[in-house]
Amino acid sequence: MFSEDKKQIVVELYSPLLLSKGVKLLVQREYTNDVDCMGNKWWKLKYNLKKAIALKHDTIVTFGGAFSNHIVATASACHRLGLNSIGIIRGEEFSKQNPTLRKAASFGMNFKFIDRNQYRLKDSIDWSQDYENCYVVPEGGTNDLAVKGCAEMIQDVGFDIACVPVGTGGTLSGIINSLKSHQTAIGFSSLKGGEFLTETINEYVNSKNWSMNTDYHFGGYAKISEELITFMNDFKEEHSILLDPVYTAKMFYGIFDMLKKDLIMPNSTILAIHTGGTQGIEGMNERIKSKGWKIDF
Numbered sequence: 389m390f391s392e393d394k395k396q397i398v399v400e401l402y403s404p405l406l407l408s409k410g411v412k413l414l415v416q417r418e419y420t421n422d423v424d425c426m427g428n429k430w431w432k433l434k435y436n437l438k439k440a441i442a443l444k445h446d447t448i449v450t451f452g453g454a455f456s457n458h459i460v461a462t463a464s465a466c467h468r469l470g471l472n473s474i475g476i477i478r479g480e481e482f483s484k485q486n487p488t489l490r491k492a493a494s495f496g497m498n499f500k501f502i503d504r505n506q507y508r509l510k511d512s513i514d515w516s517q518d519y520e521n522c523y524v525v526p527e528g529g530t531n532d533l534a535v536k537g538c539a540e541m542i543q544d545v546g547f548d549i550a551c552v553p554v555g556t557g558g559t560l561s562g563i564i565n566s567l568k569s570h571q572t573a574i575g576f577s578s579l580k581g582g583e584f585l586t587e588t589i590n591e592y593v594n595s596k597n598w599s600m601n602t603d604y605h606f607g608g609y610a611k612i613s614e615e616l617i618t619f620m621n622d623f624k625e626e627h628s629i630l631l632d633p634v635y636t637a638k639m640f641y642g643i644f645d646m647l648k649k650d651l652i653m654p655n656s657t658i659l660a661i662h663t664g665g666t667q668g669i670e671g672m673n674e675r676i677k678s679k680g681w682k683i684d685f
């Protein structure tokens with residue numbers, strides 16, 4: 389499943405704003421790399437699952453919330469690689485009914501539901517006591533091997549600034565490690581208070597040619613507003629690209645807002661990575677419908 393040839397199409401977006409600023413905005417359509425182990429997840433799992441198999445582990449244990457992209461991606465990859473998968477889920481057993489966990493279960497993933505207090509301790513627990521011969525992939529998949537995989541993701545189509553959404557910081561770290569000296573990266577935090585991630589990222593990278601933008605979290609992780617949803621609908625209409633509300637919509641909103649405010653150098657070329665996450669739309673739509681907002685995707 390982790391073949392070496394995995395290059396996705398890069399497309400250019402056109403809009404009056406981009407034209408007026410002389411900025412070229414390229415989108416690396418990384419969400420097309422796999423149906424269920426999509427986008428950055430494919431790259432984050434690549435070396436982790438290769439290592440698990442090389443060390444003859446037969447079970448993967450990993451962690452996430454009830455709507456986690458990482459949980460679905462891991463379940464799907466394990467299914468194809470003949471590995472057992474266990475999802476340690478922060479939340480209640482009834483969340484098994486949501487579209488994300490239903491999909492993960494369809495790939496054979498088994499779940500253990502734990503409360504927030506237990507979840508905080510997850511990294512100090514020896515999971516091999518419960519799951520024999522298991523290989524543990526951390527929450528969001530971020531570790532050294534994930535960073536190594538993400539460093540292979542970017543296609544150098546001649547850009548000045550790479551943009552990527554940030555959750556745990558592994559994807560941005562890999563991208564920073566793959567930049568040339570004249571290139572920079574901007575990470576768009578999907579979490580409120582994402583400033584703390586700078587420390588995590590600095591553990592994985594040596595270079596300083598990057599920054600973290602924390603202005604576009606829309607209230608926090610998985611928080612949305614009508615403005616964001618309208619932006620997603622308009623974006624799909626104008627560019628025929630489906631965004632996800634947790635990560636990529638916030639990044640693209642941020643890019644366009646920074647352009648309006650002249651916070652991005654005129655005449656530069658941006659490469660924005662669409663990291664996937666569209667599996668989460670179904671679950672989010674249930675929330676959006678209950679608010680009575682217009683959904684167009």
Ligand SMILES: Cc1ncc(COP(=O)(O)O)c(C=O)c1O
Nearest residue numbers: 457555556557558559663664665
């Ligand atoms: C679609 C999508 N984009 C971006 C990210 C952020 O990646 P990272 O956690 O490596 O910062 C995630 C979460 O992993 C994600 O699911």
